[in-house]
Amino acid sequence: MREYVGTPTQETRELEATRKFNIVAHNVSKVDGEGLVLGRPAYTDDLAPRDALHVKLIRSPHAFARIISIDAAEALKLPGVACVLTWKDCPRIPITRAGQGNPEPSPHDRFILDEYVRYVGDEVAVVAAEDEATAEKAASLVKVEYEVFEPVLDFEKALDNPTVIHPEPEIHEMFPIGFEPKRNIAAAYHMEIGDVEKELADCPVTVEHTVYTQSQQHVALEPHTAFSYLDLQGRLNIVTSTQNPWHTRRLLGLALQMPLSRIRIVKPRIGGGFGGKQHVHVEPYVAMVTLRTGKPAKLVLNRREVFESTFTRHEMRVSIRLGADRDGTLRAIDMKLLSNTGAYGEHALTVFMVGGSKTLPLYNKVKAVRFGGHVVYTNKVSAGAYRGYGAIQGLTGLEAAIDELAHKLGMDPVELRRKNMLHEGETSEVFRIMGEGTEGVAMTIDSCKLEECIRRGKELIGWEPDRLAWEVAPGRIRAKGMAIAMQGSGIPLIDMGSARLELQDGGFFKLHVGATDLGTGSDTILAQIAAEELGVDMKDIIIHSSDTDHTPFDVGAYASSTTYVSGSAVLKAARSMKQKLIEAVARKFGVAPEQVIYERKRFRTADGAKSLSLEEFSFDTLYHDGEHMQTIAVTESFSGEKSPPPYLAAFVEIELDRETGKVDVINYVAVADVGTPINTSLAKIQIEGGLLQGIGMALYEDVRYSEKGHMLSHSMMTYPIPSREDVGRITVELVDSYEPSGPFGAKSAGEIGIDTPPAAISNAIRNATGVRLTKLPFTPERVLMAIKEAEKHI
Amino acid sequence: MEIQEYVRPKTLDEAYQLIVQKRGTPLGGTAWLRTYAKNLPLAIDLAGLGLEYIREAHDSIEIGAMTTYRELETSMLLESRFGPLFKKCLGHIVGVQLRNIATVGGTVAGRYGFSDLNTTLCALGAKVVLVPGKVIDLAEFIMGGVSGPFLIEKIIIPAYAKASYQQMRISATDFPILNVAAAWTGTEWRIAVGARPAASHMCPKAMALLGHSASLSDETISRAAQTAADELQCGSDIRASAEYRKAILPALVRRALMEVRA
Amino acid sequence: MIITLDINGKTERAECAPGEMLTEVLRRLGHVEVKKGCDTGNCGACTVLLDGKPILSCSFLAVRAEGHAITTIQGVEHEAKEFAKFLTAEGADQCGFCAPGFALTVLAMKKELTDPSEADIRHYLAGNLCRCTGYEGQIRAIKKYLEAENA
DSSP states (O other): OOOOOSSHHHHHHHHHHHHOOOSSSSSSOOTHHHHHHTTOOOOOOHHHOOOOOEEEEEEESSEEEEEEEOOOHHHHHHHTEEEEOOOGGOOOBBOOOOOOOOOOOOOOOBBBOEEEEETTTEEEEEEEEEHHHHHHHHHHHOEEEEEOOOOOOOOSSSTTOOOOOOOSSBBBBBOOOOOOOTTTEEEEEEEEEEHHHHHHHHHHHEEEEEEEEEEOOOOSOOOOOOEEEEEOOOOOOEOOOOOOHHHEEEEEEEEHTTOOOEEEEOOOOOSSSTTTSSSOOOOHHHHHHHHHSSSSSSOOOOOHHHHHHBBOEEEEEEEEEEEOOOTTEEEEEEEEEEEEETSSSSSSSHHHHHHHHTTTGGGGSSSEEEEEEEEEESSSOOOOOOOOTTTHHHHHHHHHHHHHHHHTTTHHHHHOOOOOOSOOTTTTTHHHHOOSOOOOOOOOOOOOOOOHHHHHHHHHTEEEEEEEEEEEEEEEEEEEEEEEEEEESTTTOOEEHHHHHHHEETTTTEEEEEESSSSOOOHHHHHHHHHHTTTGGGGGEEEEEEEETTOOOBSSSOTTTTIIIIHHHHHHHHHHHHHHHHHHHHHHHHHHHGEEEEEEEEEETTTTSSEEEHHHHHHHIISSSGGGOOEEEEEEOOOOOOOOOOEEEEEEEEEETTTTOOOOEEEEEEEEESOOOHHHHHHHHHHHHHHHHHHIIIIIIIOOTTTSSSOOOOOOOTSOOOOOSSSEEEEEEEEEOTTSGGGGOOOOTTGGGGGGHHHHHEEEEEHHHHHOOOOOOOOHHHHHHHHHHHHHOO | OOEEEEEEEEEEEHHHHHHHHHHEEEEOOOOSSSHHSEOOOEEEEOTTOOOOOEEEEEEEEEEEEEHHHHHHTHHHHHHHHHHTHHHHTTSSSOOOOOOOOTTTTHHHHHHHHOOHHHHHHHTTTTTETTTEEEEEEEEHHHOOOOOOOOOOEEEESSSOOOOEEEESSTTTTTTOOOEEEEEEOSOOOEEEEEEEESOOOOOOOHHHHHHHHHHHHHHHHHHHHHHHHHHOOOOOOSSHHHOOOOHHHHHHHHHHHHHHHH | OOOEEEETTTTEEEEOTTTTTTTHHHHHHTTTTSOOSSSOOOTTTTTEEOOOOOOGGGGSSSGGTTEEEOGGGGGGHHHHHHHHHHHHHHOSSSSSSSSSHHHHHHHHHHHHHHSHHHHHHHTTTTTTTOOOSSSSHHHHHHHHHHHHOOO
């Protein structure tokens, strides 16, 4: 059944049937592209006032400790030091830093500054001075005394550990999420459809697989940056590199006990996010300094602070059990996760649940499925939002287990999936049961081109099920592996975005959206949607985004929501705008609105007797129409009733050196169904970029700690992200697909790219060596040691 | 980082005097300056002293201490004598922007464990020339250093050798987990292993097995490779364990020797 | 100390400490096109040309840059705009933080290498890290750009 956004016109229905778009589904250059390449001032640090105070944070050298005292006397004597602020200078209000809608599914378990520090790098005190050198010097002069405790560093030992990381009485959940801090549990969840144990006991073939997925760092090239100042009205203005301006404002207001009307958050251009900026990070500290001193304040995290003291991906232990018939019919899936949320519980429950909610529906025909586990605290850096958001972890286990089942059955892994996977027109009970933190929303899949993705992917990689591994030179094996994935498009009935269109003299439109462009190009694609619907050119849409004072609300850029949710709001606004324009012009023509035709920037009556250009009308309505003069503006909002998943089929070819364990990706093929790609090149790049990040997680990236909880991998020297020489080729294609509930048929492309590489590469390594790896990343050492171990048992 | 006093001497001699008498720190490529130095009382800039050259001299090639990695890897002279050896041993190092800055002298003086260049130079039988004219075997210098302040003027390598460089890294531009270089100089076989994670070390027992002939049997090569693994110490660090280094050492040595022999 | 720098053909005087790296001084002079991405010399976002050769300005003492010609992306604006067209056509200008340093290195590569293969291109640009694009789009853009330039 088709659903439409706003009120579709006949024209729109025809467009959908023929999909003859003028601007959408084309390659349109980003509106800000040239400016960014030329390095014009655009990012927060480029825009900060020259005289802003430099803020420096003092951070804990201990993984778990209580601050006994902070002596800032020496530091304050230094000329140029403006203030030193500690936990005694903050209201004691527990908040979460997670950029999520209200009420947040994350526990309110942290204070801006606390008496306790819970990981190496946790904030202790805030120093502000006239320049960076003085701030650093002052910070080094502050004397802090700690009472050091034994930290909990192993997430498999955290549950019910005698050391309780969060004993504070004030912390709380916003609604039941399984929060039991006395047991070091940040969240817990469990669901079952059917009877998994009974089903598994009855299955002739079962498979078990456990894999450990590591923390991963976002490594957006721009470090977290914010500056703040008081405007003429004495309001707190913060310009910050954030993915969620409204959540930041709300949480900051709560933490600082300030009315939201006194706070403004602006997002300028930001240098990447990937979820790493979907939280409150640096804003409270600049805010505190500005409020205390009345002066502008700026904080730029150095790269080490970004590694040590922002957030990472949740480390997980993923345990899968599958049960099937001998003909390959999958009958039961049991998925148990243990997730490590680090020192604080941001995104604890939701990442955990997505591990199941965005993987299990892939195999929707099982008789029984069970999902559950815990999210535990440890004295490591907090884990938070990161592209993939649990789906990549869950999929790493699930898709490896599916391949193991294929091996056991002697089946082509592709055919096993085709036999059991989700198809268009079907549904999964998991959609209804599992939302993001709460119950989900039932959904029928109106668009799913996984079959086509698989067919094309097989073609591109040259998939021959009887030849999945072969030797190219002594000890050098080429092998292929595959995996499928799904994600979502926004969080139904929780994510909301709004758009405002206003006609300007000159016949162009202001488009204001809250939606947050991280560099993804959302400003461009939202303008494309408006231009397409309004029948104008890109140059006729001037877009401005992400300013809580000037643009309408949007939850922000996460959960792959921008195209589907914010884009739908833009489409609704464009349709309403057309309606309003037609009504206004009809009144001018003295006819009923139904008699006015609008096409190619011109209004006319059917007989052509009356005609008026859009540009002429824009002057009339602002200058000439007497008592009928008005600004023509509309604001529309959208929250999805569903979260239609994009899909992806991945096929990888690797070369593996048996003597060293080195695995190189020769070709990574990914064929995706994103619905209509609003911008063909931007959609493709999202997937290519996501894939390389996933390959990084599979092969190269690892967050390493010392025995005392110090992060060893705290620079780009010790945490290398993939360079352009690391992967041979990435081949991405998009299949023809159309999602009726999405704007011009679009779904999303932001996260789907990252999900498959660890599973696909694990499957390829298995095909190459017979060995199934159980810990990410698949470094040469892990691969070699696993091969040697297996050789011992032959 | 902080520098209290910065000086640009006009001659090599002046630079040397400042280093010895005033305990100044010579500035080579400064690629590692921020990482390894926080506060220098006196910094002596070696740029502009005419130490950038790659030139022939008798039956050797002299490389000035301020010659950059990029100059080494693009040198037609070095390519004509050693093939793509320098391209291979330097090509994994971060990027051209770093290689336009990092210098031979800075790398040799630093005796860094991870250095790919030092391992290769050791295999070539390089010599270090310290101002004012003291010549030391590079392998010895890497292992033991020298006491007191010193200033490197140039590195001397043979005019010709057949050499191979092998390595293992987790990702293409990361630091090496292990590097190996082997060379036939015309009279002897040389094998050096570095990034153990400790600095480059020769493999005398393995080298002794190889004799003084250019041709080697497969069996000899395998034995030498295993001997090299047995005679060297390896350690663990953030990138790899000692066991892994030991496990791949024979393979890398074998590949290096086979490439040279071919 | 006061140093005199030749930046994009103009003489600029700057107050700096002897231990300061070039990135700091350039940004302080208003050249925000030179970015700080990593603090350890790994990412290439701080790339400038020194006498035409790409270097890491974060690992080069500002005082040492005296007497040399420094070029930022603003100094080659015309060529940069040309290349930008190809980059934006591929959608490969994502967050843009790596872009000025990367574009400058591409322009340097064009002068240094004749008819580079894809492997040559990847190798020359290996020191310019990008987390957004996966590099494929950038490679497509460079190939098309070089083809158009050579036509």
